[in-house]
Amino acid sequence: ALQVVKDHFGAASECVCAALIRRSQRTLKELQADTELTSAALKNNLLVLIQHNLVSVTIDGSLSARECRYHFEVEEASLRLRYPKFCTYIKSQANSEHARVASQVMEAILEHGRANMAQIVEHCKYGDEDISQDKLIKAGNFLIQEKYIVRAQANMEKSDSPAILFSPTQKKTGKRKAASAGEERESKLVKLDSGAAGIPVKDEGALKESISNEGSTWRVNTSGFLWDFRTAAIAQLIEDRFGPQTASLMKLLLRTIRSRALQPANLANGLIPAASVDAMLAASEGKNEDLNVVRTWEVLSEQLSALCQDPAFKCVTKLMGGGSEGSTFKPDMSLLMMELRQLILESIVEKKFTARGRRIFRLLLERKYLESKTVWDLSMVPKKDANDILCKMLKAQYVRLQEVPRTIDHNTQRTFFLWYVDLPKVCSIVEDEMYRTINYLLLKREEKKRECENFIGVGGEVSDLTDKQMKKYQALVQQMERVNTAILRLDETIMVMVDANK
Numbered sequence: 001a002l003q004v005v006k007d008h009f010g011a012a013s014e015c016v017c018a019a020l021i022r023r024s025q026r027t028l029k030e031l032q033a034d035t036e037l038t039s040a041a042l043k044n045n046l047l048v049l050i051q052h053n054l055v056s057v058t059i060d061g062s063l064s065a066r067e068c069r070y071h072f073e074v075e076e077a078s079l080r081l082r083y084p085k086f087c088t089y090i091k092s093q094a095n096s097e098h099a100r101v102a103s104q105v106m107e108a109i110l111e112h113g114r115a116n117m118a119q120i121v122e123h124c125k126y127g128d129e130d131i132s133q134d135k136l137i138k139a140g141n142f143l144i145q146e147k148y149i150v151r152a153q154a155n156m157e158k159s160d161s162p163a164i165l166f167s168p169t170q171k172k173t174g175k176r177k178a179a180s181a182g183e184e185r186e187s188k189l190v191k192l193d194s195g196a197a198g199i200p201v202k203d204e205g206a207l208k209e210s211i212s213n214e215g216s217t218w219r220v221n222t223s224g225f226l227w228d229f230r231t232a233a234i235a236q237l238i239e240d241r242f243g244p245q246t247a248s249l250m251k252l253l254l255r256t257i258r259s260r261a262l263q264p265a266n267l268a269n270g271l272i273p274a275a276s277v278d279a280m281l282a283a284s285e286g287k288n289e290d291l292n293v294v295r296t297w298e299v300l301s302e303q304l305s306a307l308c309q310d311p312a313f314k315c316v317t318k319l320m321g322g323g324s325e326g327s328t329f330k331p332d333m334s335l336l337m338m339e340l341r342q343l344i345l346e347s348i349v350e351k352k353f354t355a356r357g358r359r360i361f362r363l364l365l366e367r368k369y370l371e372s373k374t375v376w377d378l379s380m381v382p383k384k385d386a387n388d389i390l391c392k393m394l395k396a397q398y399v400r401l402q403e404v405p406r407t408i409d410h411n412t413q414r415t416f417f418l419w420y421v422d423l424p425k426v427c428s429i430v431e432d433e434m435y436r437t438i439n440y441l442l443l444k445r446e447e448k449k450r451e452c453e454n455f456i457g458v459g460g461e462v463s464d465l466t467d468k469q470m471k472k473y474q475a476l477v478q479q480m481e482r483v484n485t486a487i488l489r490l491d492e493t494i495m496v497m498v499d500a501n502k
Contacts, residue, residue, distance in 0.1 A: 001077035003442040005054065008080060012037060013045045017054070020072035025058065027067050046070065052113030053152075053219060079222050081438075081491050083110045086225050090148065093228075101131055101139035105211075106148070106220070114152040114217045140211030140218075147224040147262045151209065152217045223262055226495065231255070233496055234336050237343070241313065248293040249303050253316070253331055256283040274319050274330035277301050304329045313339075340496050345426060349398060356381050357389045361421065364399060369418040390419060398426055427497065434494050441487045448480040 002021070006014040019034035020026060026034065032042050049055040053076050058069045087110070091103045101124070108123035109115045115123075120140065124131050143149045211218060231254045239247035256275040260266060266273065275283075277300045284295050293299070308318040308329070315336055319328045342365065350358040360379045364370060370378070376386045393399040404416040455473055456462060465473055 001074045003439055003446075004077050004080050005049075007442065007446065009045075009048060009052075012041060013049060016042065016045050016049065017072045017077070020055070020070060021074070024071050025069040027069055031070065052076075081487065082222075082225070082495075083220075085488065086110065086148075086220065089225065089228070090143070093146070098135070098139045098142055101135050102142055104131070105136065105140050105143060109149055109218055109220055114219050116215075116217045117212050120211070120218075137210065137212050141209075144209050144211060144218075147221050147259065149211075149218045150221040152219040221262070223267055224258075227254075227258055227262060229492070229495060230337070231258075233340055237336065237340055238315075244292045246303065246307070249300070249307070250315075250331070252280055252284055252293065252295075252300075253304070253329060256280045257331070272330060272333050274317075274328035276328045277304070301327075315339075337496070341427060342423075344493060344497060345423075345430060348430060349393075352396070353389050353393055353398075356385060357393060360386065360389055361393070361398065364419055364421045365423065368420045369402060370420075371416065371418060375419055397429055400425075431494070431497055434490060434497065438487060438490050438494070441483055441490065445480060445483045445487065448476060448483060452476050452480065 002014050002018055005017050015035050015037065016031065019031055023030070023034065028039075028042070028046075031046075032039060035042060037045070046055060049072075050057065054073055056071045056073055058071065060067045060069050087103050087106050090106050091099045093099075104124045105120055108120045111123065112119050117140075121133070121136060124136060140149075231251060234254065235247045235251045238250045253275060256279050257273045260273040261271075265271075277297050280300055281295060281297065293303070304316060305318060307316040308314065313335075315332050317330045317332060319330055346358050346362060349361045353361075356379070360375060360381065363375065363379050367378070372387065372390070375381075375390065376383050379386060381389070390399060394401060398421070400420055400422050402418040402420060403410075404418060405411070406414045406416070452473065455469070455476060456465070462470075462473065
């Protein structure tokens with residue numbers, strides 16, 4: 001995360017974020033002492049980081065003097081690696097009329113961190129003067145409707161502070177009148193923000209979100225993109241297991257519940273909604289996407305019921321309801337994501353410990369606590385090879401060994417040694433390895449970029465290079481592109497491995 005901040009915002013911002021990682025919830029004075037930056041430089045860096053959603057602010061009202069405390073959002077920094085993929089994905093999702101404009105709107109929001117309509121118009125006009133205001137509004141409203149962008153809320157949270165009580169007989173004069181008016185204005189703003197976040201507000205009309213709303217600033221909604229990327233991974237998993245028709249059915253189910261799953265309350269609590277067959281049919285109407293499934297009520301209901309009754313992989317649950325919608329179907333996202341993670345782990349184990357190691361690893365996942373002889377027999381691996389693989393996997397902490405003594409003295413001859421896999425621990429180890437690898441790749445990319453700049457020289461041009469120098473320069477550029485590709489692919493794996501609610 002710090003390497004990403006350094007690449008995007010410079011060494012001073014990296015210094016501020018590093019100080020916040022070491023000690024979170026720091027005040028401005030404490031940060032200045034930790035970073036040794038000047039007051040002006042520190043404030044400027046904090047403003048930039050807050051604007052790009054990398055630092056959140058908490059107002060501490062417990063003391064007599066209210067103070068702002070700052071916290072570094074590590075996950076937001078890691079997500080910046082996916083920004084190019086977000087823009088490319090928007091082009092593929094929007095229709096041909098809005099694809100280019102929607103991509104430019106997304107680029108404007110990603111560039112500013114939080115952007116209002118004027119900043120979006122300025123950015124898009126600079127890139128293409130032919131874009132009209134109506135096209136921008138339509139493309140922006142498409143992004144809002146699909147929940148790819150959301151209205152930015154103030155990231156300042158108030159901590160518990162003592163309430164000030166007033167007697168009902170007291171008259172509000174002078175400062176009290178001003179304070180009362182300020183509280184009324186603040187309550188109206190809170191109601192407005194709550195309505196934008198999807199929280200029902202009493203006695204207030206529903207606010208129609210539009211990118212052209214005056215005073216609104218917008219930011220990227222990473223949850224919407226992550227949901228779509230995970231949907232594609234789950235569809236590929238289902239296709240490999242059941243075929244393309246069932247994969248299309250699962251894709252349709254996930255697309256139907258997408259809007260409700262991305263509501264702030266459901267995201268905060270990790271709730272996955274269910275959908276009826278009628279809702280799935282309504283969601284599939286007017287879509288240009290080619291779904292390899294017959295979209296009739298009878299066919300969808302029959303296929304979903306078959307998925308619910310699959311004893312080997314029950315990835316959908318049928319909920320019996322007595323309302324107008326009847327029965328609803330709910331995908332088991334935890335099971336699906338765990339299956340994806342297990343496939344990634346098995347492929348990593350195969351590369352580290354050969355195909356026999358993968359066979360042993362899968363066996364220990366399915367049947368926990370096995371003796372060595374049982375592992376040899378069930379995995380059909382020779383005794384010597386199996387013991388070597390188990391010892392290597394034990395050293396790498398991919399498997400564990402449980403001792404079960406039959407006597408109090410813990411004699412090894414009268415003790416059972418059982419092999420098992422601690423899956424959460426293995427996932428944590430693999431995630432750490434991936435983060436270390438991606439940090440190494442980021443440093444490697446920075447090194448190759450510096451080599452390219454040094455090769456051209458200060459104030460030089462690529463056209464000034466000779467043929468021999470041009471070949472060397474192109475080789476460096478190709479190496480940097482390969483590193484970029486490796487970073488993007490590894491980040492896709494991290495996206496599946498790391499839980500969204502983590």
